[in-house]
Amino acid sequence: MLNLFRLIFVLFVFISVVSYGGENQKIKDSLNLLRLNPNIHDTTYIKYSYELAKYYMRQSDSIILIMNESLELAKNIKYKKGCYFGYVSLSSIYKDQKEYEKALYFINKAFKFTENQRDYYKVLDKKADIYFFSKENELVIETYHTIIKLTEEDKDLEQKSHYLNKLANFYYQTGNIGACIENLEKAIKIVSDTSIGIITSYNNLGYIYQQQNDFESALSVFTKGLSLTKKHNQKHSESEIYINISSIYKKKAEIEKGKTKDSLLFLSH
Numbered sequence: 001m002l003n004l005f006r007l008i009f010v011l012f013v014f015i016s017v018v019s020y021g022g023e024n025q026k027i028k029d030s031l032n033l034l035r036l037n038p039n040i041h042d043t044t045y046i047k048y049s050y051e052l053a054k055y056y057m058r059q060s061d062s063i064i065l066i067m068n069e070s071l072e073l074a075k076n077i078k079y080k081k082g083c084y085f086g087y088v089s090l091s092s093i094y095k096d097q098k099e100y101e102k103a104l105y106f107i108n109k110a111f112k113f114t115e116n117q118r119d120y121y122k123v124l125d126k127k128a129d130i131y132f133f134s135k136e137n138e139l140v141i142e143t144y145h146t147i148i149k150l151t152e153e154d155k156d157l158e159q160k161s162h163y164l165n166k167l168a169n170f171y172y173q174t175g176n177i178g179a180c181i182e183n184l185e186k187a188i189k190i191v192s193d194t195s196i197g198i199i200t201s202y203n204n205l206g207y208i209y210q211q212q213n214d215f216e217s218a219l220s221v222f223t224k225g226l227s228l229t230k231k232h233n234q235k236h237s238e239s240e241i242y243i244n245i246s247s248i249y250k251k252k253a254e255i256e257k258g259k260t261k262d263s264l265l266f267l268s269h
Contacts, residue, residue, distance in 0.1 A: 043079050063093060084113035091126060100134040117154055121147050125166065132170065140170055161187040161197055165204060172208065180208055199228050199237050206244060213255075215248050222248075 074082030087110035095103040128143040144167040151160035168183035184205040202225030209218035229238035
């Protein structure tokens with residue numbers, strides 16, 4: 001009977017929002033009605049509230065109100081996962097608003113509610129992201145080294161490779177190409193070809209060589225990555241690498257054309 005009631009209620013929600021303009025408004029209205037259904041469980045209410053909050057990103061007062069209300073409920077019913085998402089979400093909101101102290105305050109609260117090591121890594125990763133946006137580069141590096149050390153202690157090579165890629169990206173963003181390449185090469189070495197994650201490392205390393213106009217190194221790396229995309233049937237990654245290889249040949253042709261033009265101009269004088 002309860003399932004029938006919920007089905008009728010969901011149908012009512014669907015019909016009631018059809019007249020509203022804009023897809024986002026329809027979604028917000030649907031989620032709001034669903035979460036206010038008195039027959040749903042508290043944890044479901046929290047999930048709908050967090051989902052609803054995503055559609056209020058440009059209305060900071062509304063989103064913070066919803067998040068705080070749901071977080072308090074999660075704490076009261078000892079819903080660990082709800083607390084985790086609540087603190088992480090509030091941290092992200094304040095980071096987007098450039099209130100970095102508040103962002104750090106809430107992300108530090110999230111550590112207590114992680115349910116496994118990979119969640120713990122993710123919280124540290126988000127902390128590094130806050131440091132990046134607040135231009136505290138030394139703390140970004142320190143935080144990523146902490147994550148990488150933890151992955152080594154946990155013998156989680158997949159995650160170590162993943163966060164070496166993250167650190168490499170930071171070095172790329174800040175112009176330290178040497179350190180970027182060094183970390184990408186480490187990421188490739190520590191996992192075997194049976195790992196799908198290694199494809200990302202090859203693609204990233206090839207991209208860096210490509211940006212440095214080191215086309216031969218880029219093509220060598222992309223070729224290795226391409227063979228792995230076929231081995232693991234990763235069609236999306238395969239298409240990305242083909243696009244990058246195509247871009248290299250196009251750029252090489254443009255450079256050669258430019259050299260030829262310069263030579264002809266020189267010879268004409």
